[in-house]
Amino acid sequence: MRARVHGDRGWGIARVVFLALLTLFTLLPMVWMLLTSMKTQFAASQYPPEWWPRNVTFEQYFILLSPANETGREFLRYMFNSLWVSFATTVLSVMVAVPAAYAFSRFRFPGRNLLFYSVLLRNMFPAVVFLMPLFILMRWLHLVNTELSLILTYLTFGLPLSIWLLKGFYDNIPAQLEQAARIDGATRFQAFIQIVMPLSSPGIIATAIYSFILAWNEYVYALTFLNDKSKLTLPVGLQRFFTEYTTNWPGLMAASFITSVPVVVLFLVLQKYFVRALTEGAVKA
Amino acid sequence: MSVSTAAREPNVFARIVRHRADYLYIAPALGVMLLVIGYPIYDTIYLSFFNTPPSLAMADKIFVGTDNYVRILTSEAFLDVTINTLIWTAFSTFFAFALGLGAALALDRQFVGRGLLRGILLIPYVISAVAAAYIWRWLYHSDFGVIGALAVASGITDRPINFLDNVDTSLPSLIVVNVWKEFSFAMIMMLAGLQTVPEQLHRAAQVDGAGVFQRFWHITMPHLKGVTLVTVLLLLVANLNSFTIPWIMTAGGPAGSSDIWITAIYQLAFERIRFGVASAYSVILFVVMMSMGYFYVRALTGKDEATPG
Amino acid sequence: MAEVRLVDIVKNYGAFTAVDHVSLTIADGEFVALVGPSGCGKTTSLNLVAGLIEQTAGDIFIGDRRVNGLDPKDRDIAMVFQNYALYPNKTVFKNLAFPLKMRKLPRADIDRKVRAAAKVLDIEHLLERRPRELSGGQQQRVALGRALVRDPRAFLMDEPLSNLDAKLRGQMRAELKRFHQDLHATVIYVTHDQLEAVTMADRMAVMNGGKLQQYDTPARVFSNPVNIFVAGFVGSPAMNLLYGLMEGANRVGRDGWAVELSAENAGRAARATGREVVLGARHSTIALHREHVAGAVPGRVYTVEPTGDVTFVHVRVAQTIVVVSVAPSVMLAIDDPVWLGFDQNKLHLFDGTTGDAL
Ligand SMILES: Nc1ncnc2c1ncn2[C@@H]1O[C@H](COP(=O)(O)OP(=O)(O)O)[C@@H](O)[C@H]1O
Ligand SMILES: [Mg+2]
Numbered sequence: 044m045r046a047r048v049h050g051d052r053g054w055g056i057a058r059v060v061f062l063a064l065l066t067l068f069t070l071l072p073m074v075w076m077l078l079t080s081m082k083t084q085f086a087a088s089q090y091p092p093e094w095w096p097r098n099v100t101f102e103q104y105f106i107l108l109s110p111a112n113e114t115g116r117e118f119l120r121y122m123f124n125s126l127w128v129s130f131a132t133t134v135l136s137v138m139v140a141v142p143a144a145y146a147f148s149r150f151r152f153p154g155r156n157l158l159f160y161s162v163l164l165r166n167m168f169p170a171v172v173f174l175m176p177l178f179i180l181m182r183w184l185h186l187v188n189t190e191l192s193l194i195l196t197y198l199t200f201g202l203p204l205s206i207w208l209l210k211g212f213y214d215n216i217p218a219q220l221e222q223a224a225r226i227d228g229a230t231r232f233q234a235f236i237q238i239v240m241p242l243s244s245p246g247i248i249a250t251a252i253y254s255f256i257l258a259w260n261e262y263v264y265a266l267t268f269l270n271d272k273s274k275l276t277l278p279v280g281l282q283r284f285f286t287e288y289t290t291n292w293p294g295l296m297a298a299s300f301i302t303s304v305p306v307v308v309l310f311l312v313l314q315k316y317f318v319r320a321l322t323e324g325a326v327k328a
Numbered sequence: 329m330s331v332s333t334a335a336r337e338p339n340v341f342a343r344i345v346r347h348r349a350d351y352l353y354i355a356p357a358l359g360v361m362l363l364v365i366g367y368p369i370y371d372t373i374y375l376s377f378f379n380t381p382p383s384l385a386m387a388d389k390i391f392v393g394t395d396n397y398v399r400i401l402t403s404e405a406f407l408d409v410t411i412n413t414l415i416w417t418a419f420s421t422f423f424a425f426a427l428g429l430g431a432a433l434a435l436d437r438q439f440v441g442r443g444l445l446r447g448i449l450l451i452p453y454v455i456s457a458v459a460a461a462y463i464w465r466w467l468y469h470s471d472f473g474v475i476g477a478l479a480v481a482s483g484i485t486d487r488p489i490n491f492l493d494n495v496d497t498s499l500p501s502l503i504v505v506n507v508w509k510e511f512s513f514a515m516i517m518m519l520a521g522l523q524t525v526p527e528q529l530h531r532a533a534q535v536d537g538a539g540v541f542q543r544f545w546h547i548t549m550p551h552l553k554g555v556t557l558v559t560v561l562l563l564l565v566a567n568l569n570s571f572t573i574p575w576i577m578t579a580g581g582p583a584g585s586s587d588i589w590i591t592a593i594y595q596l597a598f599e600r601i602r603f604g605v606a607s608a609y610s611v612i613l614f615v616v617m618m619s620m621g622y623f624y625v626r627a628l629t630g631k632d633e634a635t636p637g
Numbered sequence: 638m639a640e641v642r643l644v645d646i647v648k649n650y651g652a653f654t655a656v657d658h659v660s661l662t663i664a665d666g667e668f669v670a671l672v673g674p675s676g677c678g679k680t681t682s683l684n685l686v687a688g689l690i691e692q693t694a695g696d697i698f699i700g701d702r703r704v705n706g707l708d709p710k711d712r713d714i715a716m717v718f719q720n721y722a723l724y725p726n727k728t729v730f731k732n733l734a735f736p737l738k739m740r741k742l743p744r745a746d747i748d749r750k751v752r753a754a755a756k757v758l759d760i761e762h763l764l765e766r767r768p769r770e771l772s773g774g775q776q777q778r779v780a781l782g783r784a785l786v787r788d789p790r791a792f793l794m795d796e797p798l799s800n801l802d803a804k805l806r807g808q809m810r811a812e813l814k815r816f817h818q819d820l821h822a823t824v825i826y827v828t829h830d831q832l833e834a835v836t837m838a839d840r841m842a843v844m845n846g847g848k849l850q851q852y853d854t855p856a857r858v859f860s861n862p863v864n865i866f867v868a869g870f871v872g873s874p875a876m877n878l879l880y881g882l883m884e885g886a887n888r889v890g891r892d893g894w895a896v897e898l899s900a901e902n903a904g905r906a907a908r909a910t911g912r913e914v915v916l917g918a919r920h921s922t923i924a925l926h927r928e929h930v931a932g933a934v935p936g937r938v939y940t941v942e943p944t945g946d947v948t949f950v951h952v953r954v955a956q957t958i959v960v961v962s963v964a965p966s967v968m969l970a971i972d973d974p975v976w977l978g979f980d981q982n983k984l985h986l987f988d989g990t991t992g993d994a995l
Pocket of ligand 2: 676679680
């Protein structure tokens, strides 16, 4: 962040106008989602549209979040499934990425570079390319229709970036700190847990949010691996809403809103970690 | 364990044995990656030479050599889908990058609410693509869509436009959604890149009488080369791989007008249950991706070489 | 405190030998400086004693215990690192307490010992700060404090002063020496700065290329360097070395200069394996004349460096520069012709072929 040298006044105005338009472009669709979710189904199906809801109602939210009715129970179940899958993925990601990143940073074993870059290459593979063989594999492992199939798959989505990011952190922690700890009486493991881990916690947080958001939003594997209605995660669940209640746009918008809230809150609170997760590798000068 | 660079030992095997404990640390990561990536790659290539039964009883598959490839590459649909894929990828990438770069430049100075604004612009990127697709489907709705209504209200058209159900507008409409969703990724990447441009250079250039545009061209841009390359590559890959938005919004239709490779593969595999052909299709895509992957790693490691350590 | 003994230690990194058959005994309570140029294997040697790396061959004893293969935590040594290696996320108090906590001392004991160490080092007022809120000198003291809180069998220090500015370094040198005397501590002190070694150490071990060159008191290393390397490394300015050839039985010279040797020196020179003989003379043992004197070597003034109490005159003799010290009152101009007289009793002679002292 810097106080940039002042440019011409004209550029300053262009900048403000551009940012304003961009913000509108970004926000208006979401504003419309919110407005729609607060309309009755009848009010939503008007032409020309009701620009501002005349009768604001939170009926859709009550239905979705109340265990008292069938729809609510279903929706809450999807939400719980999503939470569980995302949470498990996050925890496992950290547990697997931390030692791997540490090893890539500290040790000089043969094949280190080759392995490191092949891990990174995962970023290049289209999810759909892996869909069929993984589907076959999951069938063979009897994991189709289980959360585990998703957790295992999501794990590999987040791992490359997590390892890359954490390696950057470990590279910046002097090996002498660990040496000092070992001389002070710590085992190698204690030195890692007590000295290195706390220093890399921003990286671990970044890794965790990244994995969580990735897992929470994932659609195509969830669509393919799960078909038992009670096992669905939110993104696939949304689609069921759409197909079963075709005309209920306020309901779908409310469901979309509720689905987005956790990741947006998580992201806004931990924005700097998330941004760091995304940008780290690319701009490391 | 050994810290810092090891001198090259003549016998690789001896070194592997000496470092055997190190591999334990990466074993879980590697194991998962091998299972979920290594095996599927192998299996995809393998299956691409077979005709697979709809029952997916793989014991009944029939070896057909390169038939699947020939079928795909000579089919007329392939050409259409490829053109759609190119349009989709090129336009999405171009507009997302251009908007992202513009936003980054506009945000690259201190002002009140800068962090908040950056956060707001990033929201489309962090929400689920499924939610985004439904939001835009509703915006594009042929009868009650707000965009159509706005177009009529402002006198651009006299009837609401049917954005998604029209062979001419479906693909461009999808591209708008995609750009909306991912431009802020380019924005934060470029913003991070801009942080590396030394402030003194700008001051020096300004003293030398360079204008805003000259400074951007001669000072900012050269510094952003590396980040630009990585960002564009990642966008290209993400767009080549997009599934959710096109699938939920149009599922390739109408009449294949928004069908891209990924949606075509998905249809082949999971609607028509022809894993063999779909696998061959995947392998073709895969080759394209791998060549881009090569440049990606090059772009990342190129910088490592420049600053060792 | 304990004796530390290295017996025929070898450390290989692949095909590269970082420490080459080093044997060294540091007596109980002795302060030994390990000196040598960068990359000569000092840190490696120290890390071997600490157990941070494992030797390829040889034995290490601390006290009467053979510590080969033992973890650092079980060797009971303390170490001070060049960049201090303070735990950045812990306060000074917690940094000092860490070694005690790892040894599972009761809270009250930890508190008492930390405060005692802090008092000795005059850092009591810093206990609640974090390392990044400290100056270099204060960080240095905390690093020392972390070594002091327990009574280790030996202190290992890896260039602990090299990150300090010159003034602070001089001050800390005195304090370290004092601390050693008060504690009767066994100290192995690594430095590339021979001045630190000479001023603080009971004995100094000079290393080069992984090999131990000489291990003796600073005075004897200074007065009797065993080879050209040690002669050139110890002392500032370094010993002047004139690479010559024997011209007859008692004359050494080369393109334009020649020195007549005394009978005794001629006898030593005769032991050289070849014709090449190197003359070594410290700046203070060379007389500078402004006129021709019998037996003196002619040269021209190259530069003059007044330092206050003494002036160093760089004299060009054929292809070599010879540094001579003179009183500050002596006035010389560049290119003045001068004659250098060597004190035969203080002249060092080295075998030009092997580099060893004659
Ligand atoms: N882990 C290692 N792998 C390979 N070579 C090493 C390693 N550690 C040190 N070396 C090499 O050993 C030599 C001695 O290093 P070191 O003991 O650190 O020197 P110094 O005397 O400067 O402390 C150097 O040439 C260094 O490059
Ligand atoms: Mg060293």
